[in-house]
Amino acid sequence: MFDLFLQDARRWVTPGQVSTAPLSLRQLLALLFRHLPLRAMLWFRFGSWCKQRGIPFLPGYVQRRLYRRYGLEIVVGADIGGGLYIAHPVGTVISPQRIGRNCTIVAAVTIGMRNEWEFPVIGDEVFIGAGARVLGGITIGDRARIGANAVVTRDVPAGATVVGIPARVVKVAETEVKASEVASFKLS
Numbered sequence: 001m002f003d004l005f006l007q008d009a010r011r012w013v014t015p016g017q018v019s020t021a022p023l024s025l026r027q028l029l030a031l032l033f034r035h036l037p038l039r040a041m042l043w044f045r046f047g048s049w050c051k052q053r054g055i056p057f058l059p060g061y062v063q064r065r066l067y068r069r070y071g072l073e074i075v076v077g078a079d080i081g082g083g084l085y086i087a088h089p090v091g092t093v094i095s096p097q098r099i100g101r102n103c104t105i106v107a108a109v110t111i112g113m114r115n116e117w118e119f120p121v122i123g124d125e126v127f128i129g130a131g132a133r134v135l136g137g138i139t140i141g142d143r144a145r146i147g148a149n150a151v152v153t154r155d156v157p158a159g160a161t162v163v164g165i166p167a168r169v170v171k172v173a174e175t176e177v178k179a180s181e182v183a184s185f186k187l188s
Contacts, residue, residue, distance in 0.1 A: 001049035007082025008041045011102070018083060018102050037086050040070040044080075051077035081124070088130075100124035100142065107131070114153060123158065143173065 006023060012031045013019040023031075031038055047062030063076040071090030078094070081101035086092060088107035095112040097119040105111075107130040113119055118137025122128075126140055129148035134140065141158030150167040159173030 001045045001052075004080075004082040005042055005045040007101070008045070008084055009038060011083050011085040012038050015085070015087070036070065037089050040066055040072050040086070040089050041084060043070075044072075044074055044076060047076035048078070048080075095119055097121050097137075100126065104128065106148070110134070113137075145171075 006028075009023055009028055009031055010019040010021070011017070012035050013021065013023070013027075032042065043062050043066055047059045047066070050062065051059040059076045063074070066072045066074060066076075072086065072092055072094070074092075074094040075096075078096055079098040080096070081099060081103070083102035084099065085102075085104045087105070091108040092105060093110045093112060094105070099122045101124045103122060103125065104127045106128065109128050109130070109132050111120055111122070111128075111134045114136035116137065120134045120136065120138050120140060122134070122140045123142035123144065125143045126146070127144075128134065128146045129150065131149040132146045133151045134146065135151070135153050138152065138155050140146070140152070140156045141160065143159050144156045145161040146152055146156070146167065147161065147163035149165070150163050151165045152162060152167040154167070156162050156167070156169075157172070160169045161171040162168060163170050
């Protein structure tokens, strides 16, 4: 739990970027004092640790506290890799099957189910813009970019940038993605 939280904290050394530098206790305390979203991540990691160990009451308490205090609705115990950066937690709903490492979620994002009890799988280093919706049992590939207010209801290939309602691919990192992987999306 603490290792994942340290990865989260390193994202706040230079907000939005991945840092590999070790943190001193003084730096960590300064980051916690300065950044409310990082305090929310500390509570989330603590609640997830309690849930993994089967400690009763505390995971539910932490989940309610996150919602009341920080405005963040996140499933305590969700499979979320280290380095999660939530810039503005108020109004954000995070209910994934899995989120990879070093992902960025900006503000008022919804990640969750659509019509059936299936949740998104989000890869590593994914950026999700403000107000975006990622819904259903879909897969978002590594290093994908989801634009502000996009509504994503279909798989997004690795390295792709999607925007709009419904989301469509507007850019693909050519070295990372094959044309066959984006066949279900219309390129603009």
